Amino acid sequence: MKNKFYITTPIYYVNARPHIGHAYTTIACDTIARRHRMLGDETLFLTGTDEHGQKIERAAQAAGKTPQEFTDEISAQFRSLWDRMGLSYDDFIRTTSPRHQQGVQALWRRIRDNGFIYKGTYTGQYCVFDELYVDAVGPGAPCPDCGRPTETVHEENYYFKLSAFQDQLIRLYTDQPDFIRPETRRNEVVAFVRGGLRDLSISRSTFSWGIPVPDDPKHIVYVWLDALANYITALGYGSNDESKFKRFWPADVHMIGKEIVRFHCVYWPAFLLAAGLPLPKGITAHGWLLFEESKMSKSRGNIVRAETIVEVLGADALRYFLLREVVFGQDGSFSFDALVQRYNSDLANGLGNLASRTLTMITRYFKGEVPYPSHSGQSKSDVAIIETAKKAIAEFGTLFDQYHFSRALESVWGLVAAVDKYIVENEPWALDEKKDESSRARLGTVLYTSAEALRIVTALAHPVMPDATAKIWAQLGLGDIGKFDASSLSWGQLHLGTKLGEVKAVFPRADKSAVERMQKMEEQSASQGASEISGQNASEGASGGPGKGAVDKTKALTTAATQAVSGKDASPDKASIAKPPATTLATAKSTPAPPEGKITIDDFAKVELRVAQVRTAERVKGADKLLRIEVDLGNEIRQLVAGIAEAYEPESLIGRKVVIVANLAPRKLRGLESNGMIVAASPEGGKPVLAGFLEDVPLGTRLK
Numbered sequence: 171m172k173n174k175f176y177i178t179t180p181i182y183y184v185n186a187r188p189h190i191g192h193a194y195t196t197i198a199c200d201t202i203a204r205r206h207r208m209l210g211d212e213t214l215f216l217t218g219t220d221e222h223g224q225k226i227e228r229a230a231q232a233a234g235k236t237p238q239e240f241t242d243e244i245s246a247q248f249r250s251l252w253d254r255m256g257l258s259y260d261d262f263i264r265t266t267s268p269r270h271q272q273g274v275q276a277l278w279r280r281i282r283d284n285g286f287i288y289k290g291t292y293t294g295q296y297c298v299f300d301e302l303y304v305d306a307v308g309p310g311a312p313c314p315d316c317g318r319p320t321e322t323v324h325e326e327n328y329y330f331k332l333s334a335f336q337d338q339l340i341r342l343y344t345d346q347p348d349f350i351r352p353e354t355r356r357n358e359v360v361a362f363v364r365g366g367l368r369d370l371s372i373s374r375s376t377f378s379w380g381i382p383v384p385d386d387p388k389h390i391v392y393v394w395l396d397a398l399a400n401y402i403t404a405l406g407y408g409s410n411d412e413s414k415f416k417r418f419w420p421a422d423v424h425m426i427g428k429e430i431v432r433f434h435c436v437y438w439p440a441f442l443l444a445a446g447l448p449l450p451k452g453i454t455a456h457g458w459l460l461f462e463e464s465k466m467s468k469s470r471g472n473i474v475r476a477e478t479i480v481e482v483l484g485a486d487a488l489r490y491f492l493l494r495e496v497v498f499g500q501d502g503s504f505s506f507d508a509l510v511q512r513y514n515s516d517l518a519n520g521l522g523n524l525a526s527r528t529l530t531m532i533t534r535y536f537k538g539e540v541p542y543p544s545h546s547g548q549s550k551s552d553v554a555i556i557e558t559a560k561k562a563i564a565e566f567g568t569l570f571d572q573y574h575f576s577r578a579l580e581s582v583w584g585l586v587a588a589v590d591k592y593i594v595e596n597e598p599w600a601l602d603e604k605k606d607e608s609s610r611a612r613l614g615t616v617l618y619t620s621a622e623a624l625r626i627v628t629a630l631a632h633p634v635m636p637d638a639t640a641k642i643w644a645q646l647g648l649g650d651i652g653k654f655d656a657s658s659l660s661w662g663q664l665h666l667g668t669k670l671g672e673v674k675a676v677f678p679r680a681d682k683s684a685v686e687r688m689q690k691m692e693e694q695s696a697s698q699g700a701s702e703i704s705g706q707n708a709s710e711g712a713s714g715g716p717g718k719g720a721v722d723k724t725k726a727l728t729t730a731a732t733q734a735v736s737g738k739d740a741s742p743d744k745a746s747i748a749k750p751p752a753t754t755l756a757t758a759k760s761t762p763a764p765p766e767g768k769i770t771i772d773d774f775a776k777v778e779l780r781v782a783q784v785r786t787a788e789r790v791k792g793a794d795k796l797l798r799i800e801v802d803l804g805n806e807i808r809q810l811v812a813g814i815a816e817a818y819e820p821e822s823l824i825g826r827k828v829v830i831v832a833n834l835a836p837r838k839l840r841g842l843e844s845n846g847m848i849v850a851a852s853p854e855g856g857k858p859v860l861a862g863f864l865e866d867v868p869l870g871t872r873l874k
């Protein structure tokens with residue numbers, strides 16, 4: 171039977187749109203999952219969205235939506251972005267789904283029946299942002315973790331006997347030193363638990379957006395107990411069919427950001443111990459992506475969206491950059507300049523150039539068939555490449571398994587550089603000119619060696635850059651890389667005479683304008699997004715930003731986070747440097763006034779026409795002409811209300827690509843919010859006819 175491998179991302183809060191900080195965790199997990207699949211493991215990769223809690227309830231309120239409408243929308247944005255990026259998750263769990271709710275209630279009952287839940291009353295300071303009771307005194311006192319003002323809450327709550335698990339947890343960390351990685355995080359957790367554990371309040375009754383406590387529905391389950399349970403509810407825990415749970419639990423790794431270590435390494439194992447369930451095999455915490463020197467986050471207004479990078483350089487470029495540039499486990503800075511620089515040096519000039527020169531020469535000199543190496547004439551330089559390739563295979567495996575992605579890639583790119591040098595030194599073009607037999611044999615050896623090294627680099631890099639490597643693999647004449655069994659990767663498997671596919675550049679060089687384009691796209695999105703999500707910002711704490719919180723010893727786990735926030739926080743001027751208001755772009759140009767009855771190009775540019783695809787369509791009750799339509803813009807799902815019900819059956823629209831005015835101010839029609847307008851020809855006295863395309867065109871593309 172195959173080995174099983176189960177990996178999870180944290181489930182993402184739906185109070186904000188996804189940014190590359192979220193993409194970072196998901197990409198890391200996707201890469202690991204892909205490598206396990208390539209090695210033949212039966213792999214399950216889970217991600218999803220965390221949709222309950224006061225923070226989300228308030229964000230929905232601020233956006234004028236019901237919590238369910240609101241969470242449906244943002245959860246779909248996460249999912250559609252992951253799809254657009256080609257992330258290979260096997261399951262997407264939403265905490266508002268019935269399967270999850272059922273599983274959470276089953277877990278609660280089990281912990282309760284085992285005697286680890288009791289009822290008590292509590293008055294204390296609650297941090298809505300962190301969804302946590304904190305050690306702070308007095309109304310509005312700042313949260314010691316994030317600095318935002320806390321709220322005084324009096325509640326009759328259910329408590330979890332966390333204190334009963336202190337010794338078992340210490341034993342766990344001692345017996346399994348790899349349970350928490352990296353070691354710095356492990357040490358913080360051990361210090362925290364040694365400092366003493368207090369029982370944990372695990373229900374709320376002051377708001378209602380959550381899962382009802384079994385047999386006492388006045389209370390809802392604490393959002394972290396609800397959220398952590400996703401790792402088992404997605405496997406069918408508590409349902410009629412627990413076969414997946416039996417096969418895949420315990421998880422092989424929970425991948426998380428460093429700010430949620432305590433929840434995963436203390437609370438989660440304690441909940442599982444209380445329920446008598448097996449513990450995950452390991453928890454790995456990575457660092458933060460910083461932008462403009464502080465943690466990328468919506469509340470600081472310094473986010474970068476993955477969509478922008480995907481559109482300009484492709485998803486593989488972002489994946490490679492994040493895993494190569496940032497030392498996994500530590501914080502790392504993101505900048506467009508560094509991204510483009512890395513892209514050009516390692517991908518366009520590195521792997522891309524190696525692929526195109528090697529494959530072009532085989533096409534030219536050997537009619538596109540992999541030539542024979544001459545064993546008798548093997549030179550020192552050939553042997554050196556073979557040795558470097560073997561070393562890269564071994565090192566990549568070891569380093570990757572320890573999640574040292576940057577070093578693993580460095581080792582493989584050492585092979586890319588070595589082959590590049592090898593080609594320059596062996597001058598295949600000069601060998602071809604000589605036309606004698608021994609030069610021809612040597613030419614065959616040099617090109618075989620280069621192509622075989624290219625094959626190995628491609629196979630190793632596949633989990634990191636699935637798309638580009640699939641293309642190179644096909645150009646090498648090897649078919650579908652998805653079917654390749656990487657467990658037997660070794661030198662010399664490239665068959666002689668393999669017929670190459672069509673050779674095409676995989677990583678075209680990016681010039682300076684790529685940086686400008688990405689910056690511009692982000693500026694535009696920030697100015698649009700500012701109005702759309704301003705309501706949500708309020709929900710992240712009404713403070714003017716995180717302040718300096720006192721760090722007591724029980725908060726040892728979050729010390730690093732607090733310091734990063736308070737020490738290097740984005741001051742208002744920094745935030746405005748990061749995101750200049752869009753008006754600076756618009757007002758920079760002064761166009762002469764147009765003749766009467768005409769508009770300027772700038773006037774036209776104000777109308778944002780975009781390609782969208784209809785996902786759902788239904789009639790609006792009591793309105794003959796109206797349809798409620800949900801469209802996918804590539805990076806978000808929008809609801810529109812359109813007066814086309816007399817011209818189109820709702821079902822006939824599903825899947826159709828349409829043009830919408832994407833920046834129209836929202837308005838309400840029959841109580842439904844319409845966020846944009848579908849473009850249609852409206853013949854005098856006739857029915858509207860939707861605008862569309864004859865050629866295929868990506869979602870979200872702007873019409874200009």
Ligand code: MSP
Nearest residue numbers: 180181182183191195220397398426427458459466
């Ligand atoms: N909903 C909780 C997790 C519950 S898991 C049972 C949560 N959600 S979150 O959306 O705020 O963050 C989820 C994860 O996104 C973080 O743990 C981290 O992995 C990732 N990141 C969000 N911002 C990030 C950066 N700026 N940099 C790197 N990763 C970041 O916490």
